[in-house]
Amino acid sequence: MTELERLREQLRDFAAARDWNQFHSPKNLAMALSAEAGELLEIFQWLTEEQSRSLTPEAQAAASDEIADVLLYLIRLSDRLGIDPIAAAKRKIAANAEKYPVDKARGTSRKYTEL
Amino acid sequence: MTELERLREQLRDFAAARDWNQFHSPKNLAMALSAEAGELLEIFQWLTEEQSRSLTPEAQAAASDEIADVLLYLIRLSDRLGIDPIAAAKRKIAANAEKYPVDKARGTSRKYTEL
Amino acid sequence: MTELERLREQLRDFAAARDWNQFHSPKNLAMALSAEAGELLEIFQWLTEEQSRSLTPEAQAAASDEIADVLLYLIRLSDRLGIDPIAAAKRKIAANAEKYPVDKARGTSRKYTEL
C-alpha cells in the first residue's frame, strides 16, 4: 500500500468511527478543501514574494499545518469520488508537457492559450 | 522513491526546463493552489449533495482534472517550502484524533472548540 | 456621495493613517478577499442547503462578519485598480441577461455554454 492509500484508509476509519460520512458529500468536501486553501492564502497575503521564500518558524509551521489540511481533504474527496489522485496528476503532467513546450514556454508565465 | 517524490521530481524538472522558478514563489503557488480549489468548487456549486455523490461523466472528468491541479500545486508548494506533506498529514491526523474523540464527535459536525 | 464611495473614502483614510498602502497592492488585496471568501465557505461547509436557509444566530452573525470583510476588500481592491464596482456589476447583469435568456435558462443551472 502506498503512503496516500494508507492515509486514505485512516481517513475512512476516522470518518466511519465518528459517523461522519453523512457530512462528507463531495460537495461539502470540496468546500472544506477550498476553505483550507483560503487559510493557506492568509499566511502569505501580506508577505512579499521574497519573504514567502524564507518564512519565519511560526509561518512555516502554519503553512505545514494548512498544507496537511488541504492534502487530507483532497485524499478524502478523491476517495468519495472514486478518483485516483496520483493517476490524475500523472495525466495532468503529460497534458501540461504538450500545452507548454519548452521552447515556447521558457521564461514566460503566459497561459498556453496565449503562447 | 515514493509516488509523491516522483511527482515532485518531475515538477522540479518541468519548472527548471522552462525557467519557471522565478514565478514559483511560495506566495504565488499558494495563490495558484487556491485558484484551482475555486475551479473545483465551481463544479459542485449548483449541485445538490446527492447529485455530487453520483456525478455525470463530464463532471467526474472535470473533478479529476481539478484534483490533479490542486495536488500538483500542493506538491510544488511543499517542495519550495521544504515541507514533507505526508509527514505533515500524519501529524494532523494524530492531532485531529485528540481534538475529536469518538465519543464526543460521533454524529456531529461541530468544531472541536464547541464539543 | 454614494454609500460605497463613503466606505471607499473611509478605507483610504484608514490605510493612509496606518501607512498600509505599501501592503495594499492589488495582488495582495485579491488574496485577502479570497481568504475571506474562504472563511465564508467555512460557515456553510457542513450545513445542508436547507440549514443554510435558516441559520442559527451565531452562524448568521458570523456570515454578516465575513460578508463585511469580503465587501471591504472588494471596495479597496476596486479603488486601487481604479475600477467602479457598481458600473462593472451593471455591465455584468446586462451581459448575463443576454447569455441566459429566460426561455432557455428557466429552471436549469446549466452554464450558458451548454444551454
Added chain:
Amino acid sequence: MTELERLREQLRDFAAARDWNQFHSPKNLAMALSAEAGELLEIFQWLTEEQSRSLTPEAQAAASDEIADVLLYLIRLSDRLGIDPIAAAKRKIAANAEKYPVDKARGTSRKYTEL
C-alpha cells in the same frame, strides 16, 4: 433606493424570472462567490506586486469582470440571508479601528492579536 438596493432588486427579478431560487441557497451562493474570488486570484497569481499595480488593458478588463461577479454574488447572498452588507461593513470598520489603533498598527501588517 441606493445603488446596491437597485442591484439587489434586479438580481431578485433575474432569478425569479428564471426560476433560479431553488439553486440560490446561501450555501450555494457562498460557493459561487468563492469560485469567483478564485478567478480573481488567477489574474494576479504570476504577476509581481508591481505588475499588479499597473495592469495591462486585458488584465484590467478581466479584473473588472471578476469584481462584478463577486459583488453580484455578495449582494445576492446577503439578500437571501437578510443581511444589509453596507451596515455590516460599517460595523466592521468601527471594529477594525479598535483592533488596529493607529499608533500600534502603523507600518506593520501584523494581525491585531500580535500587535
